[in-house]
Amino acid sequence: MKSGLKRATLGILLLPLLGAATSCSSPDASSPAAPDAASQSSSAAKPSTPSSSSSAADGNTGSASDPSAAAPGPEESLPADPGAVVQSPQPAPEPTFDAPQEQFLAGKVPEGTDPNAVLQVGQERCDQLTSANAVDADSVISELIMNPAPDTADAIAALCPELLPALEAAGRGFPDGVFSVGAAAPHSDEPSVEPGTYRAYGAPADCTISVYAGGGELIGSYDGSAPVVIDAVAARVESDQCYSWFRA
Structure with a gap:
């Protein structure tokens, strides 16, 4: 009997010791793991991201560089000088001629x-x-x-x-055409030439001039190589390809 009690008593005494040993040797899965040292050092070395301070600095810089912010609006324009003389536009000067x-x-x-x-x-x-x-x-x-x-x-x-x-x-001259003999009016509605002696300018090769009397009879026909006389008895003159006649 005594030996059995001793073994039971010894077993009871050893149980706490075994439990303590087991708790020391087995890690608790539910406890959080310690952070990795490399992760801590990496986090410590990583620079912080600029936030509102840099944004504020950018905002201040943009406001300073914006020309519209410095330009005054219409309501901010300087008042007109009451003593200034306003000149009205002057008309262009009229050209002068002699x-x-x-x-x-x-x-x-x-x-x-x-x-x-x-x-x-x-x-x-x-x-x-x-x-x-x-x-x-x-x-x-x-x-x-x-x-x-x-x-x-x-x-x-x-x-x-x-x-x-x-x-x-x-x-006093006349060009090609048909003329009556009278006054010197070669370019009138009823062209006429006055009696006289005429010569053709340049003596053109194909020039022909014919002088007629009042009855229609031919007084003379000429080529323009020499001066032509138109008498007072002549009534009509016809010139072709002579270009121009003037008084000789």
Whole structure:
């Protein structure tokens, strides 16, 4: 009996010791694991992400660099100086012309047209005729006979009066066509030439001029290589491919 009690008593005494030993040697699965040292060091070394402080700095920088933030609005514009003199727009000055230019421009400038442009046309025409007159004066007379123009006559009278003798000579000549004999009016509605002696400019090869009496009979036909006499008894003159005739 005594030996059995001793073994039971010994077993009871050993149970706490075995439980303590077991708890020390077996880790508790429910307890949280200690953080990894490498993870702690990595977390410590990782720089912090900029947050609201950097955003605030960016916002301040953007406001400072925005030109619209510094520009004053319409309501912030500076008040006008009450002592400042406000100048109203002045009309463009009227062009001034000398007497010959005014003479040429009279009646030639429609409303809204620049008078300088009109004047330039007349001056250019004078320049052309003056240059031709210096080389061949008869060519100017022939040109004025074949291409009469009121503006050209006005330009000569006002802007280049040295060409007036050529203009007067052209007025007594005549171009190709059919004319009665009477007054010197080769460009009128009923063109006519006055009696006299005429020559063709340049003696063109195919020139033909015929002079007729009042009854229709032919007085003479000529080729233009020599001066032609138109008598007072002549009634009609016909010129073809002679271009221009002027007084010899």
